[in-house]
Amino acid sequence: MDQNYTFMFYGFTAAWLVVIIYVISIALRERKLRAELDRVKRMVEGK
């Protein structure tokens, strides 16, 4: 019975972890893209 609850906990944790890791990866990608956009904009303005 203990194992039953433990694996239920693992299941819920795994589900949330996948969502959280994916959201973090999206946020990091967004930050990288915005930095790149600023850099390219500065490069265009400098020309």
Place this chain on the structure above:
Amino acid sequence: MLSGAILAWNLHTMFLRVPDELNQGAIFRIIYFHVPSAITSFTGFFFAMFASVAYLASKNLRFDAIAASINEVSLAFATITLITGSLWGRIAWGIWWTWDARLTSYFVCWLLYVGYLMLRRAIDDPTTRARLCAVLSIFACADIVIVWKSIEWFRTQHPGPVLSIRNGGGMAPGMEAPIWWNLLALLLLSTVLIMLRMRQDAIGREIDSLRRYANAF
């Protein structure tokens, strides 16, 4: 916000209102993430297939961006389905995995969409990438039908239909309702994630056009 509120409320319902299942005990609650994640991924893959068909018909790269965003988000939910299913199987069957028709066809589906994302990274030319990925997205979607019907077409270790919308489904209404609420919450969450991914794609296109403009001088 709404998605988060529904998920939080459902956690309360799942743990405090729904009793343990007679044969499986507490582990049956994994179904409240396993099934909604699977249906969310199927829904996404289907919408991506329509976007891919729209791309092939119109050659508008915006449809390719929509399909890519949907497929990436849906793959995350497909991953949740595989992991939670494996954890449930470890307790219910005593094994992590078995090569039965439902599990194998879903794993093949997961591999196809991993392949889709790898293909996107491997091709630099936007139009070639969009064309090949659209074809793969349409082809991969055929597997969804096999996954969905596999528990009716084949004898599988995977449980038969449990939802009331399918023949043979038989859950108590009080136990089934949190599945639908969680599905709504995950569909809302996936919509938000898809919109974020599409915004990133738009930023990427803006960077590309600015680079082309800068290189023209």
